[in-house]
Amino acid sequence: MYNPVGVAAIGLGRWAYVMADAYTKSEKLKLVTCYSRTEEKREKFGKRYNCAGDPTMEALLAREDVEMVVITVPNDKHAEVIEQCARAGKHIYVEKPISVSLEHAQRIDQVIKETGVKFLCGHSSRRLGALRTMKKMIATKEIGEVSSIEAVFSNERGLELKKGNWRGDPATAPGGPLTQLGVHQIDNLQFLLGPVARVFNFGKPMYTEVENITVNQTLLEFEDGKQAYLGTNWACPGVFSINVYGTKANLFYQLDFSWWSNSDVTDEHSTLIKREFASMSDDPDNRILRDVKVDFEPVDHLRVEVEEVADVIRNGGETEIDAEASLRNLAVVLAAVKSVHEKRPVEIAEIIG
Amino acid sequence: MYNPVGVAAIGLGRWAYVMADAYTKSEKLKLVTCYSRTEEKREKFGKRYNCAGDPTMEALLAREDVEMVVITVPNDKHAEVIEQCARAGKHIYVEKPISVSLEHAQRIDQVIKETGVKFLCGHSSRRLGALRTMKKMIATKEIGEVSSIEAVFSNERGLELKKGNWRGDPATAPGGPLTQLGVHQIDNLQFLLGPVARVFNFGKPMYTEVENITVNQTLLEFEDGKQAYLGTNWACPGVFSINVYGTKANLFYQLDFSWWSNSDVTDEHSTLIKREFASMSDDPDNRILRDVKVDFEPVDHLRVEVEEVADVIRNGGETEIDAEASLRNLAVVLAAVKSVHEKRPVEIAEIIG
Numbered sequence: 001m002y003n004p005v006g007v008a009a010i011g012l013g014r015w016a017y018v019m020a021d022a023y024t025k026s027e028k029l030k031l032v033t034c035y036s037r038t039e040e041k042r043e044k045f046g047k048r049y050n051c052a053g054d055p056t057m058e059a060l061l062a063r064e065d066v067e068m069v070v071i072t073v074p075n076d077k078h079a080e081v082i083e084q085c086a087r088a089g090k091h092i093y094v095e096k097p098i099s100v101s102l103e104h105a106q107r108i109d110q111v112i113k114e115t116g117v118k119f120l121c122g123h124s125s126r127r128l129g130a131l132r133t134m135k136k137m138i139a140t141k142e143i144g145e146v147s148s149i150e151a152v153f154s155n156e157r158g159l160e161l162k163k164g165n166w167r168g169d170p171a172t173a174p175g176g177p178l179t180q181l182g183v184h185q186i187d188n189l190q191f192l193l194g195p196v197a198r199v200f201n202f203g204k205p206m207y208t209e210v211e212n213i214t215v216n217q218t219l220l221e222f223e224d225g226k227q228a229y230l231g232t233n234w235a236c237p238g239v240f241s242i243n244v245y246g247t248k249a250n251l252f253y254q255l256d257f258s259w260w261s262n263s264d265v266t267d268e269h270s271t272l273i274k275r276e277f278a279s280m281s282d283d284p285d286n287r288i289l290r291d292v293k294v295d296f297e298p299v300d301h302l303r304v305e306v307e308e309v310a311d312v313i314r315n316g317g318e319t320e321i322d323a324e325a326s327l328r329n330l331a332v333v334l335a336a337v338k339s340v341h342e343k344r345p346v347e348i349a350e351i352i353g
Numbered sequence: 354m355y356n357p358v359g360v361a362a363i364g365l366g367r368w369a370y371v372m373a374d375a376y377t378k379s380e381k382l383k384l385v386t387c388y389s390r391t392e393e394k395r396e397k398f399g400k401r402y403n404c405a406g407d408p409t410m411e412a413l414l415a416r417e418d419v420e421m422v423v424i425t426v427p428n429d430k431h432a433e434v435i436e437q438c439a440r441a442g443k444h445i446y447v448e449k450p451i452s453v454s455l456e457h458a459q460r461i462d463q464v465i466k467e468t469g470v471k472f473l474c475g476h477s478s479r480r481l482g483a484l485r486t487m488k489k490m491i492a493t494k495e496i497g498e499v500s501s502i503e504a505v506f507s508n509e510r511g512l513e514l515k516k517g518n519w520r521g522d523p524a525t526a527p528g529g530p531l532t533q534l535g536v537h538q539i540d541n542l543q544f545l546l547g548p549v550a551r552v553f554n555f556g557k558p559m560y561t562e563v564e565n566i567t568v569n570q571t572l573l574e575f576e577d578g579k580q581a582y583l584g585t586n587w588a589c590p591g592v593f594s595i596n597v598y599g600t601k602a603n604l605f606y607q608l609d610f611s612w613w614s615n616s617d618v619t620d621e622h623s624t625l626i627k628r629e630f631a632s633m634s635d636d637p638d639n640r641i642l643r644d645v646k647v648d649f650e651p652v653d654h655l656r657v658e659v660e661e662v663a664d665v666i667r668n669g670g671e672t673e674i675d676a677e678a679s680l681r682n683l684a685v686v687l688a689a690v691k692s693v694h695e696k697r698p699v700e701i702a703e704i705i706g
Contacts, residue, residue, distance in 0.1 A: 145559075145560055145588075147560060147589050148584060152503070152596075156600075157637065159600060200555070202580045204580075206498075206500050206578075207500060207600050214500075215500050217572050217580050219553065219570050219572060227557075227568065229570050229582050231598075233501050235598070235600050236500050236598035237642055238640075238642055239598070239628070247512060247560050247588050248590075249590060250590055258642045262638075276590060285614045287611065288611045289591055289610060343698060344698070345553075
């Protein structure tokens with residue numbers, strides 16, 4: 001029998017509900033309480049998920065039935081809240097990105113190491129069934145060697161951003177969709193290809209009233225010389241796609257962004273296609289390609305990542321995405337933003353030195 | 354009644370056959386003769402298409418029944434052959450790219466202007482039914498404003514290149530697939546978005562025994578500030594795709610590269626998908642996307658471009674892709690190659706001054 005891990009939700013905006021919808025279905029986790037500065041929000045959330053609400057962080061952290069916190073406060077508050085929770089001995093799940101400043105990310109990394117609590121940053125999309133399958137197909141060389149990758153994560157949110165929204169502010173959302181969407185794909189790309197070495201980015205505000213970048217197109221070169229493209233755009237209907245080009249076959253992955261926040265069915269609304277040669281010939285005009293569907297096990301990407309924290313709490317070991325890995329994802333975002341300002345390729349080593 | 358334009362084929366390699374398969378079906382054109390230095394090649398081609406063969410360029414150019422030449426000699430021979438033909442008063446169709454050096458392209462442009470012959474460079478893919486439809490959907494703003502584009506043209510040819518092949522030599526095929534494949538998409542991108550202002554490229558030889566670049570990933574910024582990505586890769590099964598992201602809808606275009614050289618059915622083996630909102634909501638989690646197929650008139654992309662030269666010969670006017678436009682496509686290739694060497698974004702103005 002699994003003794004469920006007691007969870008507290010901290011920060012009760014839209015994403016807290018999306019996360020709770022996922023992890024409250026798990027037998028490994030038990031949501032016991034929540035916290036927001038606003039009483040109304042605590043009451044609404046508590047009623048929805050049948051949990052308590054604590055009026056202060058101190059009260060919440062003093063509870064012995066809380067072993068783990070799920071943090072969905074704004075990005076620039078992550079460091080402060082994580083430090084408070086970790087010092088109280090609570091294990092941490094925090095929404096991606098780990099933070100929007102390198103100093104904050106380094107402080108988080110330091111605090112996690114000092115306190116020894118378990119930590120996971122919510123780069124959930126690498127958990128998707130298709131991502132796991134692509135990773136395996138690359139490792140087994142079923143598609144040959146990888147010659148390049150293209151990843152896109154875009155939606156229409158920049159078109160609706162009003163002045164004053166934190167997403168429209170370069171300080172709280174550097175690179176706009178690069179921070180909010182792209183960091184998922186940066187994590188996926190580093191998951192598939194290893195560490196990024198340098199990036200170049202064209203980015204600018206387009207079709208928006210905010211001053212922040214809303215359209216980015218980024219090139220990434222990896223430490224082993226492979227390269228990838230990342231498109232992140234806040235000025236078009238939703239897209240989430242990854243194309244892997246291999247010497248023997250290509251993979252085309254698409255998920256229907258309509259179902260992104262319904263993590264139990266995201267995988268059902270996605271397709272992974274393998275393009276290979278149906279017939280080969282010495283005459284290049286006589287080669288026929290075919291596209292075949294690749295099946296994979298569907299996964300609830302948000303549920304499994306929170307469950308992983310419970311697993312390492314109960315069984316020991318480390319989570320897949322620790323503070324250092326998520327700091328490295330942030331570093332790629334920051335390098336891409338620096339590249340826009342300095343109009344040159346930027347080394348990741350310049351950021352995390 | 355259309356009085357067919359007399360055509361001579363110059364350069365009798367693989368592509369001469371692909372072209373002749375297309376234009377000999379046209380009532381506007383009549384293939385009368387051909388030329389290659391190799392007698393065997395002239396005989397084989399003449400037999401296949403029931404046309405004469407001339408033993409020298411001089412003999413061919415002296416023929417009064419030749420009004421137009423279809424030139425498919427190697428890229429680095431374009432300038433010399435074009436000049437010879439234009440000075441003899443023959444109208445010109447030349448395979449893309451216009452040349453592989455700026456000096457040659459400028460010489461061609463000059464000669465065409467001096468002699469006043471009609472000229473077309475074979476950037477055929479902008480003729481494809483889907484390209485025409487995308488151009489219209491951008492112009493009418495049916496997809497809103499364009500926020501970014503991604504274009505890919507790749508195939509496996511770099512994996513088979515042997516040392517000594519001109520495609521493996523940076524001097525005769527600068528940027529490898531960028532010259533041979535990418536120039537089509539560069540033309541398409543400038544057709545859709547206007548002139549490119551600057552480019553940045555990551556490119557390198559991968560999985561090949563030649564010294565030339567076989568994998569490129571290129572970012573392009575246009576004079577009006579829009580931006581695009583271009584992927585050209587000689588180390589994967591064939592891909593030809595264009596994604597247009599708009600503020601109201603996205604377009605996803607794919608053609609099956611197996612049918613690229615069968616220009617009468619290329620369009621039949623392609624799909625154009627429009628992604629739009631099936632339902633909108635103030636709640637971003639409550640928006641549903643849908644993909645709908647866009648129909649378009651199929652076109653024989655190689656046939657119509659050669660027919661266009663015949664049309665302007667008979668009816669006056671200018672072709673759609675003159676020497677200046679194709680020189681501008683070459684300039685983008687050369688800027689991208691320079692970007693690899695100098696590890697910085699390169700302005701098109703640095704190339705064509």
